[in-house]
Amino acid sequence: MAHVRLTxxxxxxxxxxxxxxxxxxSVRASGSISAAARAMGMDxxxxxxxxxxxxxxxxxxxxxxxxxxxxxxxAVLTPFGEELLARYRRIEAAAARMAEADLEAxxxxxxxxxxxxx
Amino acid sequence: MAHVRLTxxxxxxxxxxxxxxxxxxSVRASGSISAAARAMGMDxxxxxxxxxxxxxxxxxxxxxxxxxxxxxxxAVLTPFGEELLARYRRIEAAAARMAEADLEAxxxxxxxxxxxxx
Numbered sequence: 395m396a397h398v399r400l401t402x403x404x405x406x407x408x409x410x411x412x413x414x415x416x417x418x419x420s421v422r423a424s425g426s427i428s429a430a431a432r433a434m435g436m437d438x439x440x441x442x443x444x445x446x447x448x449x450x451x452x453x454x455x456x457x458x459x460x461x462x463x464x465x466x467x468x469a470v471l472t473p474f475g476e477e478l479l480a481r482y483r484r485i486e487a488a489a490a491r492m493a494e495a496d497l498e499a500x501x502x503x504x505x506x507x508x509x510x511x512x
Numbered sequence: 513m514a515h516v517r518l519t520x521x522x523x524x525x526x527x528x529x530x531x532x533x534x535x536x537x538s539v540r541a542s543g544s545i546s547a548a549a550r551a552m553g554m555d556x557x558x559x560x561x562x563x564x565x566x567x568x569x570x571x572x573x574x575x576x577x578x579x580x581x582x583x584x585x586x587a588v589l590t591p592f593g594e595e596l597l598a599r600y601r602r603i604e605a606a607a608a609r610m611a612e613a614d615l616e617a618x619x620x621x622x623x624x625x626x627x628x629x630x
Contacts (some may be wrong), residue, residue, distance in 0.1 A: 399527075400607065401517040402615060404622045409517075452621050474621065481614040489518065489607040496599040497520060503570050503592065504522045 396497040396504075400486045408451030410482055414444055418471060418479045421445070421457055426468030445469075452478070514615040514622075518604045526569030528600055532562055536589060536597045539563070539575055544586030563587075570596070 401411035420430035431441035449455040456475030461467040471479065519529035538548035549559035567573040574593035579585040589597065 396520065396522045398603070398607075399519040399521055399529075402514065402611065402618065403517055404514045404615075404619060406622055406624070408622060411517075451623055452618070453623050454621060478618065481618060485516070485607070485611045485614055488610050489516075489603070492606050492610070493520065493603045496603055497522075500520065500570070500596065500599060501522055503572060504524055504526060505569055505571050506524070 396501045398486070398489050398493045398497070400482075400489055402482060402485065404451060406451065408447070410448065410451075410478065412486075414448055415479060415482050415486075417441055417444055418448075418456065418475060421469050422471050422479075424468075425470065427457070429468070448475075448478075514619045516604070516607050516611045516615070518600075518607055520600060520603065522569065524569065526565070528566065528569075528596065530604075532566055533597060533600050533604075535559055535562055536566075536574065536593060539587050540589050540597075542586075543588065545575070547586070566593075566596075 399412055401409050403409040417430055417434065417436070420433050421427055424430045424433055427441050427445055428438050431438045434441070445457045449457060452474065454474040455472055456478050457469050458472050459467065460470050517530055519527050521527040535548055535552065535554070538551050539545055542548045542551055545559050545563055546556050549556045552559070563575045567575060570592065572592040573590055574596050575587050576590050577585065578588050
């Protein structure tokens, strides 16, 4: 299906796009960055760097470490992390709805095999 | 300023984002792919590949070669190229308007110096 891919870029250059949004959801679902990375087939170092860059991008961290508990600790979304994710998904969903007719019109004009992507 | 960056992806994987949209506008303004590339500080080969991938992505080319004339020929947008560009810019503008309040709220929470981008 044709779709819209959206990235929000702050004045500082910090950004959140589909990859970080999915990773935030994966951290929320799995309770740790390493489990989230595994679930996404991403290496841990990359997942950690993505979350660290997000944490540095805003005054409040989006993800924080938790210690103890049955699994010996992990990571959770902070309230700001939830807010960031919700804002991103809301904008993305609205953009997708708004682009629907245009995407459908373009899809009808798409070539069956567009060749290599650039 | 905080902003939205948007890419439209067709079912085939073909896509158009800010780079190709700007290049289409630059071709329209300059009348050739090489002049458009120069104006954007992009090398000719990359500009040509981007336009070629766009032309292959749809049943109708977006950019076509013109021959003769005072400048010895060049490139112009086809009616489909104009349509594609107009649809892209319309969706982008609508997404930007819609994201305005969210981006402003996030910008207020942005760190002054977010460190290196990942």
